[in-house]
Amino acid sequence: MKTNQKKAWPFLAPTIIFVTFFSIYPILRTFVMSFQSGSLINLSWSGLSNYQYLFKDPEFWLAIKNTALYALISVPIGLAISILLAWIIFSKVKHKSFFETTFFMPYVTSTIAIGIVFRYIFNGDYGLLNFVLRCLHLPAPNWIDDPSMSLTTIIIFGIWTSLAFNIVILMGALRNIDPNFYTVADMYGASGAEKFWRITMPELIPTLAFLLTMNIIGAFKVYTSVYALFNGQAGVGNSGTTAVFYIYNKFQIVGTPGVAMAATVVLFIIILFITFLQRKMMKKIGEN
Structure with a gap:
């Protein structure tokens, strides 16, 4: 057994080195930088000053609020629509493969x-969305x-x-x-709704737990969407700023990497805590 373990290390070494340098080291470096101030090439120890600034900054709390609301x-609306569409297609x-390919293309x-395309769709003056809303005699916001x-x-x-x-x-x-589940349900005269709620949904719980975790993590890291929709900004007056956009702004634009890293640490803790709660909740639902 020990001989096999020794032989395995050379094969594991490249992955371990890669993970260490590109995952573990950046996390540790981020944590250290959150206690430092100054420019990126001239950082000095400043204790908890970055965190004190962070918790007093209204823009940071707006970013956290927007991210949490997002x-x-x-996440729940997106998952609900996804379940509905997947069930209809299935x-x-x-021709399921055609629709699967069509839906997967945006990914x-x-x-x-x-x-950029959606920026034109959402345009208040000539956007497609507002054109449809006006045709339906509904309010067309900017x-x-x-x-x-x-x-x-x-x-x-x-x-x-x-x-x-x-x-x-x-x-x-x-x-x-297992299709036999549906066959037995048909034998007992179960309706489509009963089959969906009593067979399909319980069987999907592990998958939903995975998707919920991935969607929540992705939602708290939203940045590219904001950048693309508002042409590199976070909306008028930073009204659409999110946690990651705040980090980007402090690091790249304002030039305060210590504050950006402090915000990163706070966001990491929030994601970790919410993911933990979500996993515990889904585990209890699965047991029931």
């Missing part, structure tokens, strides 16, 4: 490119230039971009459900 709204559509397309609509625009875009990955993963999970 996650709380976009149970009603004949492999650059978010920046999609964001999605991009109105500060009160910035977060709503990001949420709509976030829900749409999350569908691709979710649907493909759910389709795979639906294929793995």
